[in-house]
Amino acid sequence: MAGITDRPFRSLCYHMGAGMAVSEMLSSNPQVWKTDKSRLRMVHSDEPGVRSVQIAGSDPDEMAAAAKINVDNGAQIIDINMGCPAKKVNRKLAGSALLRYPELVEKILSAVVNAVDVPVTLKIRTGWSPEERNCVEIAQLAERCGIQALTIHGRTRACLFNGEAEYDNIRTVKQTVAIPIIANGDITDPLKARAVLEYTGADALMIGRAAQGRPWIFREIQHYLETGELLSPMPLGEVQRLMSEHIRELHDFYGQGKGVRIARKHVSWYLKEHAPGDQFRRTFNAIEDASEQLEALEAYFENFCVNKEKS
Numbered sequence: 001m002a003g004i005t006d007r008p009f010r011s012l013c014y015h016m017g018a019g020m021a022v023s024e025m026l027s028s029n030p031q032v033w034k035t036d037k038s039r040l041r042m043v044h045s046d047e048p049g050v051r052s053v054q055i056a057g058s059d060p061d062e063m064a065a066a067a068k069i070n071v072d073n074g075a076q077i078i079d080i081n082m083g084c085p086a087k088k089v090n091r092k093l094a095g096s097a098l099l100r101y102p103e104l105v106e107k108i109l110s111a112v113v114n115a116v117d118v119p120v121t122l123k124i125r126t127g128w129s130p131e132e133r134n135c136v137e138i139a140q141l142a143e144r145c146g147i148q149a150l151t152i153h154g155r156t157r158a159c160l161f162n163g164e165a166e167y168d169n170i171r172t173v174k175q176t177v178a179i180p181i182i183a184n185g186d187i188t189d190p191l192k193a194r195a196v197l198e199y200t201g202a203d204a205l206m207i208g209r210a211a212q213g214r215p216w217i218f219r220e221i222q223h224y225l226e227t228g229e230l231l232s233p234m235p236l237g238e239v240q241r242l243m244s245e246h247i248r249e250l251h252d253f254y255g256q257g258k259g260v261r262i263a264r265k266h267v268s269w270y271l272k273e274h275a276p277g278d279q280f281r282r283t284f285n286a287i288e289d290a291s292e293q294l295e296a297l298e299a300y301f302e303n304f305c306v307n308k309e310k311s
C-alpha cells in the first residue's frame with residue numbers, strides 16, 4: 001500500500017505473522033526513481049520475509065525493464081498493479097484503468113513474465129465499473145500469460161472504496177482458473193477471514209487497512225484458522241512496546257523530519273482503540289522532534305495505565 005507498506009511496516013507485519021508483505025507501488029518510469037520517495041520504496045535491506053515488489057505502469061517494455069531492475073535489486077517476486085483507482089495513475093492508463101484494455105494487459109503481462117526469472121503476480125479489481133466487470137476474462141488471460149498468483153479486490157474501480165467489497169466475483173474467478181487466488185477487500189477480523197476463505201475458496205487472503213495500527217491481525221487470523229479459537233486481546237504493554245519500536249524504526253528509516261511526520265499517522269491508527277478522544281493526538285501531532293515523540297508516547301501509556309488501575 002502506497003504510503004503505508006514501507007520497509008519498517010513490512011518487517012513488522014512479517015514479525016506479526018503475515019505470510020507476505022508487498023512493497024509500496026513503484027512507478028515503472030525510471031525518471032521518477034531518483035526522487036526520495038521512489039528511492040526509499042526500493043529499499044529491501046534486512047527485510048525478513050519474501051521480497052515482493054509491486055510495479056505500476058502501462059508501457060510493456062518499460063514495465064519489463066522496471067521488473068528486471070527490481071529483480072537485480074533483490075526482488076523475489078514482481079507484483080503488477082492493475083487495481084489502483086487514483087486519477088493521477090489512471091490518467092496515464094496505469095493501475096485499474098488497464099482493465100478496460102485486455103489486449104494491452106496481455107502485452108504487459110507477457111513482457112514482464114518473459115523479462116524476469118522470478119514469479120510474477122497480479123493485483124486487480126473486479127473490473128472498471130459494475131457494467132464492465134471483466135475479472136474472469138482478465139484472470140484467464142493472466143493465467144495464459146504465466147502469472148503465478150492473482151489478488152482480487154472485491155470492488156470495481158468505479159466503486160473506489162465505497163460500499164462493501166463483494167466476494168461473488170472472486171468466487172467465480174476461483175472456480176474458473178487454476179492459479180492461486182488471493183481474496184481482498186474489507187477483511188477486518190478472524191471470523192470474516194474464515195468466512196471469506198470458505199465462501200470464495202480462495203487460496204489466501206490479503207489484508208490492507210485492517211493492519212494499520214493493528215499489525216498483529218495476521219497472527220490473530222492465523223491462530224483462528226489453525227485452532228478455531230480467538231487470541232485474547234494484545235496486552236497494552238505489548239502494544240506500547242511494538243508501537244515505540246515501530247516509531248523508532250520510522251525515524252531511522254526516513255530521518256528525523258519525515259520520520260516524525262510519518263509516525264503521526266501510524267500513532268493515530270494505533271491509538272484508535274486506546275485513545276478515542278482527540279486530545280493526545282493533537283498534542284502528539286504538534287511535536288516536531290523524534291525523541292520527544294517517543295517520550296510523549298511513554299508518558300501517555302503511563303498515564304493510561306494509572307488511570308485504568310484507578311477505575
Ligand SMILES: Cc1cc2nc3c(=O)[nH]c(=O)nc-3n(C[C@H](O)[C@H](O)[C@H](O)COP(=O)(O)O)c2cc1C
Pocket residue numbers: 001002003004024025054081083084123153184185186187206207208209210
Ligand atoms: C492508502 C492506500 C494505499 C494503497 N496502495 C496500494 C498500492 O500501492 N498497491 C495496491 O495494489 N493496492 C493499494 N491499495 C489497495 C489495498 O491493497 C487493498 O486492495 C484495498 O485497501 C482493499 O483491501 P482492505 O479492505 O483490506 O484495505 C491501497 C489502499 C489504501 C487505502
